[in-house]
Amino acid sequence: MAEESLINKVQDLSDLELATLICLVAQEHCIIDTEPDALDNLVQELELVATKVFGLSHAVIDCSEHTSLDDFAHAILSVESSPTRSNSPVRTRQDSYFLNTTTFTSIARSPVSETFNTDNKTIANVIIAKNLDEAPKQVQIQALELMRTRRIFTRTSVQNAPKRFLFIALLAGGEGPRLTKHLNNYIFISHFHAPEDGFPNLEEAYEDGDSISSVVKKNPVASSAEFLWPRISATEIQLLAELSHHATVSVEVKQYQQNIISFLRTHRAVAQGVSAMATKHFDKLAHCLAPLHGLSYVTPSLIALAARKIYLHRIHIVKPEKERSMQWGSDLEAIKALLDGFGAEDVIEDVLGSTGAEAPL
Structure with a gap:
């Protein structure tokens, strides 16, 4: 079980900080969704979360239909620093891979040329892929390959991702799968951040008292102290990861988890069932949540919480004409009325509700 001081720090984290921590513990990646008007503020908040909370370098790529593979490769690389231990005496072996850049701002660059030199570059710890x-599909495939292989091929070299590596797909204004099929399925969790939940790190960064919306958009600059003394250290993340591996699951709780999967696969509104990758991630997240709550075992409530984060971006809502009861003569208009406004969140709440899988006492 984690120390009480660490549990207290975890409980003080915001929703975005906690989502980031979960992914770092699991060594997986995430989707973060928000309203379109809040997207720029969310980018800056995540930059501050990376530097101030976890001491990680970051890079931002603003995607569009015109983004090329060179743009993508160029944007995720940051300038590699090589300070000596005498220049940075407080650095330890554990946090050495946290500090990979001397420029504590996000990377946003023009298209890379054929002569772009990447010999002195390294992939940032946290990649924030806006929109x-x-x-294009080929860029999303490149993002998937980066997550899977933890490396990217540039024109002149092969760049490997650092030990602490997180890819955040930042989306706006939508529900359900919006990425290419295999990329969407590979991403670990999804989280929706409502603008009214605030941006605590960004608000703290501006000391003049102006509202965030009235401030000219610019990247807050992190100090070297924030890299060297993060709120959550590499050692603490490693401890939480080790504790998650040892979290136990009772037979009854495991059965509840399997029932949720079965109910999702057979739900009349779900078009393509749920994948084996989603089931694997479901089990992994449930184990990761236990030490964050100061537990050495997984509870039914943690299983339900994990289901909400794992399946929200994976569930496809069936088209009315493809709903299974149409095979037995159901009225199409009635099915359209039934599915009108029905989304992935409604499916999950159905499965976790009184008519779905029964939680063990």
Whole structure:
């Protein structure tokens, strides 16, 4: 079980900080969704979360239908620093891979040329891909390959991702799958951040008291101290990861988890069932949540919480004409009325509700 001081720090985290921590513990990647008007503020908040909370370098790529593979490769690279231990005496072996850049701002560059030199570059710890769903298919495939292989091929070299690596697909204004099929299925969790939940790190960064909306958009600059003394250290993340591996699951709770999967696969509004990758991620997230709550075992409530984060971006709502009861003569208009406004969140709440899988006492 984690120390009480660490649990207290985890409980003080915001929703975005907690989503980031979960992904770093699981060594997986995530989708973060918000309203279109809040997207720029969310980008800056995530930059501050990376630097201030976890001491990680970051890079931002603003995707569009015109984004090329060179744009993508160029944007995710940051300038590699090589300070000596005498120049940075407080650095430790554990946090050495957290500090990969001397420029504590996000990377946003023009298209890369054939002569672009990447020899002194390295992939940033946290990649924030704004509007990734708008990028061409080949760019999304490149993003998937980066997540899977933890490396990217440039024109002159092969760049490997750092030990602490997180890819955040930042989307706006939508529900359900919006990325290419395999990329969407590979991403670990999804989280919706409502603008009214605030941007605590960004609000703290501006000391003049102006509202965020009235401030000229610019990247807040992080200090070197924020890299060297993050709120959540590499050692603490590693401890939480080890504890998650040892979290136990009772037979009854495991049965509840399997029932949720079965109910999702057979729900009349679900078009393509749920994948084996989603089931694997479901189990992994449930184990990761236990130490964050100061537990050495997985509870039914943690299973339900994991289901909401794992399946929200994976569920396809069936088209009325393809709904299974149409095979037995159901009225199409009645099915359209039934499915009108029905989304992935409604499916999950159905499965977790009184008419779905029964939670063990």
